[in-house]
Amino acid sequence: MKKHLFLAIAVAIVMSGSNVFAQNNQPEKKKLTPEQRIELQAKRMEQRLMLDENTSAKFIPLYKEYLQALQSCRQTPQKDGQKGELTDAQIKENLKKRLETQRAVVETKEKYLDKFSEILTARQLAEVFKAGHRRPMPFARNNKFRPGRPDACPGQFMHCHDFCPAPSEPAK
Structure with missing residues (x-):
């Protein structure tokens, strides 16, 4: 009896102590300043484009300038603390701002396309303007129309031709 009680207490101690060891001991990630983020993006793009030193010296300052210009375009004003339903006028105003x-x-982008085209090839330009572009998924996560499934999307979703094989024969 004492043996079982001792064993139960030991298991309880071990189980309660395991939470202490399971905590995340990793240091917090440092938040990058906008300038550091732009610098990092420029270095990544330079590597992705595989630029030589001469081209890189021309490209990096221009690309940083481009990223800053895009950032200034996209900055949205702070919300006025509006909570709840928006009025029709507010919705229209938000749409106009967007x-x-x-x-x-x-x-x-049009302005910098001309500037980049003096430095880069057409394929490199495509890579620059493709960067940061996230494509919306054409189907919901739990949708049955997913690539690789026998009943995969037969082409009725936006951009599905990039993800789904073309139908070999019409559905019956």
């Missing part, structure tokens, strides 16, 4: 931001981003 469209203005998109217009500014497009104009900035």
